[in-house]
Amino acid sequence: MFLSLKSIELSGFKSFGKKTELVFTSPIAAIVGPNGSGKSNVAEGFRFVLGEQSMKSMRSKKGEDLIWGGSPGLPRGNRGGVKVTFDNSPDRSGKRLLDIDFNEVVVERIVYRDGQNEYLLNGTQVRLKDVIRLLAGANIGGSGYQIISQGEADRILNASPRERREMVEDALGLKLYQHKKAESERKLEETGVNIEKTKSLRREIAPHLNFLRNQVEKIEKGREMKEELAAKLSEYLARENAWISQEDARLLDDARAHEQEMKQLTVRLQEASGKRGESGASRAKDLQNTLRSLEAKLSDIRKRREEIARELGRAEGALEATNVTVEAIVPVPHVRQFVREVDEALSDAERAGDISTLQRVIGDVRSRIRAFVEGLSGTAPATNEEVRKDVERLSATLKTVEQEEARIATDLDMARAGIAESREQSFAAERESVELQSKMREIRTQLDASHTARSQLASLRQRFEEEVREGVALVGAEIRNWHDAAIPHGALSEDRNMQEKRRREIERLKIKIEESGMGNGDAVVKEFSQTRERDEFLSRELADLEASAGSLKDIIAELEKTIDMRFHDGLKHINEALKNFFAKLFGGGHAKLFVEEPRRAREVRRGAGLDEDEDEEDFEEEQELYAGLSIDVSLPRKKIRGLEVLSGGERALTSIALIFSMTQVNPPPFLILDETDAALDEANSKRYADMIQELGGKSQLIVITHNRATMSAAGELYGVTMGQDGVSKLLSVKLEEAERVAK
Ligand code: ATP
Numbered sequence: 016m017f018l019s020l021k022s023i024e025l026s027g028f029k030s031f032g033k034k035t036e037l038v039f040t041s042p043i044a045a046i047v048g049p050n051g052s053g054k055s056n057v058a059e060g061f062r063f064v065l066g067e068q069s070m071k072s073m074r075s076k077k078g079e080d081l082i083w084g085g086s087p088g089l090p091r092g093n094r095g096g097v098k099v100t101f102d103n104s105p106d107r108s109g110k111r112l113l114d115i116d117f118n119e120v121v122v123e124r125i126v127y128r129d130g131q132n133e134y135l136l137n138g139t140q141v142r143l144k145d146v147i148r149l150l151a152g153a154n155i156g157g158s159g160y161q162i163i164s165q166g167e168a169d170r171i172l173n174a175s176p177r178e179r180r181e182m183v184e185d186a187l188g189l190k191l192y193q194h195k196k197a198e199s200e201r202k203l204e205e206t207g208v209n210i211e212k213t214k215s216l217r218r219e220i221a222p223h224l225n226f227l228r229n230q231v232e233k234i235e236k237g238r239e240m241k242e243e244l245a246a247k248l249s250e251y252l253a254r255e256n257a258w259i260s261q262e263d264a265r266l267l268d269d270a271r272a273h274e275q276e277m278k279q280l281t282v283r284l285q286e287a288s289g290k291r292g293e294s295g296a297s298r299a300k301d302l303q304n305t306l307r308s309l310e311a312k313l314s315d316i317r318k319r320r321e322e323i324a325r326e327l328g329r330a331e332g333a334l335e336a337t338n339v340t341v342e343a344i345v346p347v348p349h350v351r352q353f354v355r356e357v358d359e360a361l362s363d364a365e366r367a368g369d370i371s372t373l374q375r376v377i378g379d380v381r382s383r384i385r386a387f388v389e390g391l392s393g394t395a396p397a398t399n400e401e402v403r404k405d406v407e408r409l410s411a412t413l414k415t416v417e418q419e420e421a422r423i424a425t426d427l428d429m430a431r432a433g434i435a436e437s438r439e440q441s442f443a444a445e446r447e448s449v450e451l452q453s454k455m456r457e458i459r460t461q462l463d464a465s466h467t468a469r470s471q472l473a474s475l476r477q478r479f480e481e482e483v484r485e486g487v488a489l490v491g492a493e494i495r496n497w498h499d500a501a502i503p504h505g506a507l508s509e510d511r512n513m514q515e516k517r518r519r520e521i522e523r524l525k526i527k528i529e530e531s532g533m534g535n536g537d538a539v540v541k542e543f544s545q546t547r548e549r550d551e552f553l554s555r556e557l558a559d560l561e562a563s564a565g566s567l568k569d570i571i572a573e574l575e576k577t578i579d580m581r582f583h584d585g586l587k588h589i590n591e592a593l594k595n596f597f598a599k600l601f602g603g604g605h606a607k608l609f610v611e612e613p614r615r616a617r618e619v620r621r622g623a624g625l626d627e628d629e630d631e632e633d634f635e636e637e638q639e640l641y642a643g644l645s646i647d648v649s650l651p652r653k654k655i656r657g658l659e660v661l662s663g664g665e666r667a668l669t670s671i672a673l674i675f676s677m678t679q680v681n682p683p684p685f686l687i688l689d690e691t692d693a694a695l696d697e698a699n700s701k702r703y704a705d706m707i708q709e710l711g712g713k714s715q716l717i718v719i720t721h722n723r724a725t726m727s728a729a730g731e732l733y734g735v736t737m738g739q740d741g742v743s744k745l746l747s748v749k750l751e752e753a754e755r756v757a758k
Contacts, residue, residue: 018042019112019153019684020715021100021119027092028063029056030743032083037745041730042711046719047753048735053743054719055165057735058689061717062164064097064124065156066134066146072164078130088740096125101684112684114152122146154188154683160674165689165719169670172658176611176643183608183644186677187585189578196574203567206560213557220550227543234536237528244524245490251517252486252494254506255479258514259472261507266469273462277455284451290444299441302434309427316423320416321356327409328352334402353387489525585680586610586644592676600668600702603651608673613642646673667694675706682713689719697724704728726753 022038025031030053037044037057046054059073063081067073075081085091104118105111113120115136123135124146134146150156160171160182171182184193332349357380364376486494590607597606648669649656661669671691678686692703704724707716711728718725726732727750734748 017102017106018715019101020717021102023057023060023064023100024098025057025060026096026098027083028060028095028097029053029081029083030737030741031056031060032086032089032092032740032742035743035745037733039715039717039731043707043716043718043729044731044733045726045729045753046717046733046735047721047726047748049737052735052737054735055689056743058162058164058687058717058719060097061099061687062162063126064099064122065150065162066124066143068143078126078132079128081126082128083742086741089742094125094127096123098123112153113149115149122150148194151190151194154190154681155685156190160186160677161683161685162687163674163689163691165693167689168674168691168694169666171673172646172666172670176645177641179608179646180610180642180644183586183589183677184578184582186589186681186683187581188681189581189585192574192578192581196571196578199567199571199574203564203571206564206567210557210560210564213553213560217550217553217557220546220553224543224546224550227539227546230536230539231543233531234540237531237536240524240528240531241490244486244521244528245494247517247521247524248482248486248490248494249496251514251521252479252483253502254514254517255475255482257502257506258511259476259479262472263469263476266465266472270462270465270469273458273465277458277462280451280455280458284448284455287444287448287451290440290447299434299437302430302437306427306430306434309423309430313420313423313427316416316420320413320420321359323409323413323416325352325356327406327413330402330405330409334399334406353383356383485525489528583610588680589676592679593672596672596675596706597669599706600672600699601651601665604649604653606646606648606669606672608644608646611643611645664694664696664699667691668699671703671706675710678710678714685715685717686710687717687719690721691718692720692722692725695722700724726750 018039018041020039022036024034024036026034037046046057048054055074062073070076070078070080073081082095083089083092099122101112101120101122102118103111103113103115103120117137119137121135121137123138125133125135127133132143134141134143136146136149147156155161163170171179174182184190328349360376360380360383364373364380367373367376483495586608593606593608597604646658646669647656648658648661650661650665658666658669674686674691688707692700695703700722701724704722704727707718707725707728710716711730718729720726732748732750732753734746734753736744736746738744
């Protein structure tokens, strides 16, 4: 048969002060020896090396008690160690006892005086839980039903239904599932904590994330507006620049043309002023002088002509008188002539402004009057011939004078015409000057207007530059691209209002952007994307956690199902075996394990009268339901039922039957029974030995016994003795010697 336990080595452990090794070669090994020789220490060595944490179950108070305490012959040790060697070679199906790729596995535990423990797996230090997990996989360890310590045979009967159930589960190999379930539950709990943590992290982030999202939305909007602004501004600036340049050129041309015209007008005005000025005036003066002298000449010549005419009249009168009798009658024409002359002379006098002229006229008038009177008185007449000659001479002179007078009159007319003409010319020049001046005023106005327009244009240019600067600040340097842009269609001919409309639109957009209050916002966008990534990460994590919680729950449910199924199935088999063993041991009767109604831990305790004054809070924590295992026993030929009424031997037999039944479904690799047979009488010892033999077919057995029947069932016997030095010693013995050794 396959032996999973190859050997155990105790060194410095309890009474084994010296290194001692037990090598197992038979399915049933019996350890025999006198009381106090150290047999139970071997069983405890097994407990120890398999990871037992209860000091009590190793009859100690502290780790130090497990170390060889020393004796006069052998000083105490510093460390106590036990090493157990498993055969881990694969079976026919390739399965190994322990889930580790070694054909031989050595588990070692060492305890030091300071209570520190060390676990080694094939010489490599490992953790306790690694050992426990490895052994649990092979159905070793746990509730400890495999190692029945001395006096503990009825432990399973004394145990609470809950502990009993644990032992049965352990025996059924459900410990591994229980471990897995506990592990999953722990993970589920951890996952739950992490889910809560993650949720609370997300809750913490949420307001900030929302705030940032709002900010980023504003920034995006701001960016869109900026893009819109950039487009509008580009067009506007391109148009504005084109228009301003064109206007500037046009106004410059206009100004030049006006200035040119102004120059020409100035020259013309100078010319006109010249005409109207000094030369015109001196000519007019000359003409006036000429006029005045001609008038004087004409007046003189008229006087002369009149004198001559008078003389002629007188001469003609004389001539008539000579022809006719001189009469005192004065001819009428003569008188008229005289009156006219006097009248004219007086008129001249009237006109004259000065005394001398008046005096001269008065003198003249006086001489005329004298002459007229003399004529009347009849001066001595001249001869007829002389008179005729006088008349002819005077007539001829008169004619000449008259001609002279006519010539002068013509000259005078001409002079007058000249003056009129000169005046006319002066008027024309005056008119022209006036016209030119008004034209110049007009042009000056135009020039002023174009200067004003140019200075307005300059301030427009300034505004334009300002707008460019502002645009660069708001939108970026690329806004300067306007100067590369083609002049937009119709930019130079459209209504200026259109551009003004664009400008207002841009201003409105700028205000909106300013109101949005967002600067560049890169930092906010970055923070938002980081925070969002974090939130998304947390959300994914949450989903992962929830998924893993879900699958853990599934696993737990599955495990529970498996445990439940295997438990009930195993329990059925255990009960079948129990029925058989019990009947064999008691020659009838029956025993049965049954599942109690699920109960709350608290109720059970109350029922047992324990922990009465426990806190209510603890009660809350103990709401968990469990269904323990109870035993129903009925002995043959006895009416009374129940564990309480059994004798010591009957309790031992019932326990043995129970323990053996439990090993049937999922036989453990080995069982260690420390004087489980102590209370049996001879007949029962025989039955016990039979059962041991039967059991040995499935599990390796190490039995510590004083019982001969049990010894005879063993394939090999070890004797433990203790000498004067207090050190347990080991010797291999034959059955014949065994009884002697055991005494
Ligand atoms: P019985 O047949 O009466 O059950 P046993 O063979 O099982 O006896 P054990 O109980 O294994 O005997 O051994 C007890 C002996 O081991 C005692 O003599 C005790 O002094 C000794 N012992 C226990 N711990 C130590 C220790 N730390 N150092 C030295 N000896 C120890």
